[in-house]
Each structure stands twice: as structure tokens, then as C-alpha cells.
Amino acid sequence: MATATFPPPPPFYRLYKDYIENPKSAPEPPPPIEGTYVCFASSYTTDDVLPSLEEQGVRQLYPKGPNVDFKKELRSLNRELQLHILELADVLVERPSQYARRVEDISLIFKNLHHLLNSLRPHQARATLIHILELQIQRRKQAVEDIKRQREEAQKLLKEALGTLAGQ
Amino acid sequence: MDIISQLQEQVNQIAGLTFNTFGTLQRDAPSARLSQNYPEPPPNPTEDAASFPEQPKQMSAALVKAAKQFDALVAALPLSEGGEEAQLKRIAELQAENDAVGQELQRQLEAAVGSLSNGTSPAKQQQRIEF
Numbered sequence: 532m533a534t535a536t537f538p539p540p541p542p543f544y545r546l547y548k549d550y551i552e553n554p555k556s557a558p559e560p561p562p563p564i565e566g567t568y569v570c571f572a573s574s575y576t577t578d579d580v581l582p583s584l585e586e587q588g589v590r591q592l593y594p595k596g597p598n599v600d601f602k603k604e605l606r607s608l609n610r611e612l613q614l615h616i617l618e619l620a621d622v623l624v625e626r627p628s629q630y631a632r633r634v635e636d637i638s639l640i641f642k643n644l645h646h647l648l649n650s651l652r653p654h655q656a657r658a659t660l661i662h663i664l665e666l667q668i669q670r671r672k673q674a675v676e677d678i679k680r681q682r683e684e685a686q687k688l689l690k691e692a693l694g695t696l697a698g699q
Numbered sequence: 700m701d702i703i704s705q706l707q708e709q710v711n712q713i714a715g716l717t718f719n720t721f722g723t724l725q726r727d728a729p730s731a732r733l734s735q736n737y738p739e740p741p742p743n744p745t746e747d748a749a750s751f752p753e754q755p756k757q758m759s760a761a762l763v764k765a766a767k768q769f770d771a772l773v774a775a776l777p778l779s780e781g782g783e784e785a786q787l788k789r790i791a792e793l794q795a796e797n798d799a800v801g802q803e804l805q806r807q808l809e810a811a812v813g814s815l816s817n818g819t820s821p822a823k824q825q826q827r828i829e830f
Contacts, residue, residue: 605706605773613766616717623721637717644710651703654778657786664793671800678807682814 592643601651608647612640702776709769716765720758727751 547557567576583591592611593604619633700708729751 601778602773602776606770609766609769609773612713613762616762619721623725641710641714645707648703648707648710651776654783654786655701655703657783657790658777661786661789661793664790664797668793668797668800671797671804675800675804675807678804678811682807682811685814 589642589646590639591646592640593647599647599650601647605644605647608640608644612637612644615640702772706769706772706776709765709772713762713765713769716758716762720755720762723758724755727754 543558549556565577567574569575592608593599615633615637619630619637622629622633
């Protein structure tokens with residue numbers, strides 16, 4: 532009961548004793564980590580890239596190459612999935628002990644489907660960026676137009692005021 | 700929800716329908732006669748026999764509907780640009796245009812503040828620029 536249930540905070544706070552008088556007497560914050568790091572005994576990587584299917588040990592069903600036609604591949608994978616489901620139903624009726632191979636095929640198709648969808652995400656991010664830039668350009672142009680118009684009106688009012696004053 | 704998340708949800712829904720279909724049919728199917736040597740299977744309890752023939756039809760209809768929904772979502776994907784390079788080029792163009800428009804905006808702002816502050820003190824002018 533006399534022992535603390537939680538560990539004490541790390542003792543670095545003592546280093547910042549004179550921070551108010553002399554901000555340079557205390558250590559700088561640590562620089563951002565690059566590469567891989569270990570957190571709570573599991574290792575993470577700072578490089579956010581989607582691992583390819585081969586790295587996860589899964590066979591890739593759609594053709595590789597620089598530009599994959601996503602719509603076509605998604606549609607053909609969907610059709611293959613339906614066919615495999617029908618095959619599984621058939622196998623269960625006629626040869627029930629051979630279900631495992633069919634179930635593996637179906638899960639392979641699902642993994643490919645999800646990997647395709649995940650690899651669409653960078654494209655989506657770039658499209659979002661393009662959209663935001665376009666919106667910003669539009670807003671800035673609008674602001675330029677507004678300012679020009681207001682300046683011209685202000686000039687006009689000033690000239691009129693000068694004119695009425697001078698007329699008097 | 701954005702279209703890619705919708706597509707992912709649809710894939711998971713198809714998976715769920717698939718294993719629910721097979722699981723339910725396997726669990727609730729009435730006994731089948733394996734061979735002529737064995738006697739007729741015992742009669743089914745009434746609850747199964749009543750709604751049983753509709754279950755495969757309903758479930759397969761749901762599966763087909765989910766698959767069609769997936770195809771509709773795929774058709775709705777806005778994959779207009781041709782590849783990563785085209786997108787990156789467009790981003791560079793937009794950035795350049797954004798910079799140009801930004802400089803124009805800055806010039807207009809300074810001119811406006813300058814014309815406003817003719818006749819006011821430098822302190823008030825500084826106030827306006829900070830705002």
C-alpha cells in the first residue's frame with residue numbers, strides 16, 4: 532500500500548529549472564525520428580507506404596504495371612468472386628470435403644480487392660489536393676476582384692466628396 | 700462517406716452475406732437422403748419446412764444485389780486523370796497559378812491600404828496592415 536501503483540514521471544523536469552531566466556540552459560526537444568522505431572515492444576516505420584501483395588505473401592490476381600485500369604480490374608474481380616461463390620455452393624453439394632481450396636480462392640480474391648482499393652488512396656489524396664488548390668485559387672481571385680471594386684468605389688466617393696466640397 | 704470507403708464497405712458486406720448464406724443454409728438444411736440403402740430421413744420440424752425453400756432464394760437475391768451495388772459504385776469512381784504523373788503535373792501548375800494570384804492579391808491589398816491611409820498617422824496605418 533505504501534508503494535506507488537504508477538511509475539514516477541521521467542526525471543527530465545529537473546533540467547528545465549532555469550528555463551524562465553535562460554531558455555538556452557535546458558536541452559532542446561529531440562529531433563523527429565526517421566526510419567523505423569520501436570514503441571511498446573513492436574516496431575513501426577515512419578515511411579507510410581502500402582506494402583505490395585507479394586510482400587504479404589499473397590498472389591496478385593490483377594496485372595501489374597505502372598497504370599492499372601482500376602475500374603476494369605475491380606469489375607472483373609467482382610465477377611470472379613461471384614463465380615467462386617457459386618463454385619463453393621456446388622462443391623458443398625457434390626464433394627463437401629473439398630471446400631478448403633475454394634474457400635482459399637475466395638479469400639484470395641477478397642485480399643486482392645482490398646489491396647486494389649487501398650492502392651486507390653494515394654490517387655484520392657492527390658485529387659483532394661488538386662481540389663483544394665483550385666478552391667483556393669478561386670477564392671483568391673474573388674478577393675482580388677472584391678478589393679479592386681471596393682477601391683474603385685472608394686475613389687469615386689472621394690472624388691464626389693471633393694467635387695461637392697469644391698463646388699461649395 | 701467517400702466513394703473508396705463505400706467500396707470497401709460494400710466488399711465487406713459481400714463477404715458477410717457470403718458466409719452468412721453458407722452458414723445458415725448448412726445449419727438449417729433438412730436432412731438429405733444419401734443412398735438407396737438407407738431409409739428415408741426423419742421428417743423435419745415444422746418451423747424449418749415452412750420458410751426453408753425461400754431462404755436460399757432470398758439470400759442469393761441479396762448477394763446478387765450487393766454485387767450489382769458494387770458494380771454501380773465502381774462505375775461512379777471519378778478516375779478521370781490518366782495516372783500519377785498527370786496529377787503531379789496539374790498540382791505543379793495549380794501551385795504556380797496560386798502563387799501568381801497570391802502575389803496579385805498582396806499587391807492589391809497593399810495598394811488598398813496605401814490609398815486608405817492617405818492622411819492618417821503611421822500608427823493607424825500599421826494597425827490597418829496588421830488587421
